[in-house]
Amino acid sequence: MTALQIEHLTKTYGPLTVLNDISMTLAPGQRVGVVGANGVGKSTLLKIITGELEPDGGRATLRPGVRLGYLPQDDSALEGTIGALIEQAFADLRAMEAELRTLETDMGSLTGDALGELLDRYGELTDAFERAGGWDADARVGVVLAGLRIDHLPRDRDVRSLSGGERARLQLALLLLSAPDVLLLDEPTNHLDVDSMTWLEGCVRDQRGAVLMVSHDRAFLNATVTSIIEIDEFSHRAKQYTGSYDDYLRAKTRERQRWEQEYAAQQDEIKDLRIAIHDEIRAMSQTKPTKKVGNDKFAKAFFKGRTEVHLTRKLDNVKERLARIEADPIPRPPRPLMFRPDFDPRALRGQFAITVSGVSKGYGPRRVIEDVSLSVAPDARIAIVGPNGSGKSTLLRMIVGIEAPDSGEVHISPQVQLGYLDQFGADLDDSQTVVDAYIDGSDLPEQAAISDLLVSGLFRYDEVRRTVGMLSGGQRRKLQIAKLIRQQANVLILDEPTNTLSFDVLEAFEDALRGFTGAIIAATHDRRFLEGFGGTVLTMGNRQLNAAR
Template sequence: MILSCQNICKSFGEKIILKDASFHIEDRENAALIGNNGAGKTTLLRIIMHELSPDSGNVVLAKDKNIGYLAQYQDIHGHHTIYEELISTKQHIIDMENRLRSLEQEMKTTTGDALDSLMNTYTRLSHQFELENGYAYKSEIMGVLKGLGFTEEDFERQIETLSGGQKTRVALGKLLLASPDILLLDEPTNHLDMESISWLETYLLNYPGAVFIVSHDRYFLDKVVTKVVEIEAGNMRMYSGNYSAYALKKAQLRDAQYKAYLNQQRDIKHQEAVIAKLKSFNREKSIKRAESREKMLDKVQRIDKPQEIQNQMRISLEPRFVSGNDVLTVESLSKSFPGQTLFSDISFEIKRGERVALIGNNGTGKTTMLKIINGLIDADSGRFTLGSKVQIGYYDQEHHVLHMEKTIFEEISDAYPTLTETEIRNMLAAFLFTGDDVFKLISALSGGERGRVSLAKLMLSEANFLILDEPTNHLDIASKEILEEALNSYT
């Protein structure tokens, strides 16, 4: 066993996040930590990393083992290039290599016992160098950088010129190269394209240590993990198998629990009816029998009704009116930035009723294309036309459509001034914002919460042409499934 959490409790004010949470991870095991947004997954990781203290309970790491942690948001800075940032993880190997070179020079001019001593040191150090993959560390760095979607031209880019997503990829690369005994990864696939996710799956399957992952990517978890640790309403439970095995087992357990609850309720009602009947006879003998049955009934261990947890947003997408058959026509569209041509001479059409995916690796211009269609930036050449009665609903992954200085309530009421306060509150409750939550500033929200506000605005837009840029980023698994359902039934 490499990591064990024992009876961890954590509350923030009145809100209980974790109660008596216990689980363990074996050496070389790949496990997932899942739960809805706000369930306490990141809190648990921060407790394991000693960034937060639990109210009670212990975290035990096996002797001489070390942990590497990838948080969701990375703030790497400095004047390094991407390559320099990653090679810094191999400094001990570079030092060893330099020492070997200087020993070679010394041996040229040394004789006798001193030479024997140098040769012994050289042999020992060479062996160590080989064990630590010293002859291949440069190609290992190149492999990780390319696997995470960086091109050779990117290697010399300065860290401070990178986007948040690119910094997270650099941090992930550093962590993989450092090869700690246990990897703690919080949403590692959020900023990766399909190719990089596939590379990461293979890397983690062959990783020599243990891996503990928080992720809302069901397909990724299915490929990578063999154990699932779930947090639900503060309680923790372990399941063996991948995500699909967990989902099946969970549904079966819930079903069995509900049946047992209903059966017991039926028995209790029957017993209560018998007791009432016996008492109605008003004879000493039947009253005694009634009392004895009551005592037996009091001793019954009551099964709790399975909790229906109110943590699922409700979304329905309905266009206000039908567009013409031609929705979008793009003709010979081109866009470049200094030193980089993103795309040139692109033409395509979208008709009413079609569902279209725009795919490509990171940096190929997908978001730029969507921004051009939404009139946020201009193309260099070419044009696009929208069909008759086409109304766009745009969900942008960076949430630029949200105003950081506004509260959630203001964001909705300013965009839709005809809605009453009750209508806004009811609508926000469907996206899990209740009570004083609606007065939180947009700037203070997590990625998942901003995503839900953007989806709420999208729903209210009643648009007939939805353009969605990474709509599932930061959404938990339940919310993703609800969005899938809403899009499948969108007319």
């Protein structure tokens, strides 16, 4: 039975199309992940379903009686104490429970059709109460709060005194306690540690209702979804893939292989058609009668004319076929991303590429990093994990020289050329065009730069002259990656490298990193990235850098 139906949804902002003819259905038991590059309209889709935004076309319809729950990315609506908010989360359950008690009281005084109608209503309400977890609601409070690691917070505490992470986890807890029939989640793993993520994965899998979630967390999607809907970055249309994230990735790999095969086959056909045109033109210039006709000049002309007509018709058919292909060709598949470091490994033999010695850093009275040391070999793979605000980005900025330590020192070997991918793209100039930003700091000719951007598949031709300020978060990240590859650095410093990218670009970027021969230091919270990264994992916490547990 369908709980939610979306029909031909379209949403635009001025000339920009965000959602284009999106249709889907959602039934109880289905858990659907919505994926795509930052800015393609994933959160907009959820807001249209909730009624917060109006579509420009189409509609989203909930089946009558279906209760909707929504977790936005912000928590601005939370006010009051934790205990009062928990009680508000049970408001629908309390109302159902009260009606059940009233119906039970009325059963003894009714007969006939009136009793039958009351029993029907009682049965419907009992089913709804059970689906919402009404029988064990109070017991679930402790389980949910503990799972999200906020059970230590006093129930009489005002939410305005909570940290941003605590507020976000409380909002998620309240939504789960309300047990809606359709659950909409927008980046639910933000602000969660690994243990809380693992608990949430099990909670989502156990949902009896339908779940529609936007998430950049590939490990979370892989553990929870029954299908994935991808919103294309360019067409803004949706395509559905059955199964987990791994199933989606395999399907995308097959699509890429078919694309490459079809492109190669078409290129072969274009080559053959051009050869055929050349051969037909040459044959026409050498046309001779095909039958022995003696000295009959009229017969010679007749047979020559018939031959020319045949060749002309054949030539026209070949030209027409070639014109049809060239009018709508299969686009060239992007070239795999690849780092080409300007680097002779022998130059650093027996040396460290980077040495961090006893650095400390604070901002006013707040100490962020205290006496941290780190030695980085020429081929090291070092991942740094830890909570937001623990100092991961600060350490990376000190390594690349953007910030100076209060004490201690950072030594970079003279043979090292650093490539830095910062978390927010602060190095990009919003007034520059994409191609100018890509060239910036090099002597690369413009046409060569445009060719690089197009062949990589990171940008289309109509995007390379857009200003950086017009780009989405995902497009800005792609520009940063393009610049990083162009620099030919031999040591990469990456701050949350997987943020805001569409999964196809992300997987290609990770493949390129696996082929990189120099050292990499990456600060990340992405579990899937860590699985394939290898090397050493260090944890930043309590102002120290230690080996991960």
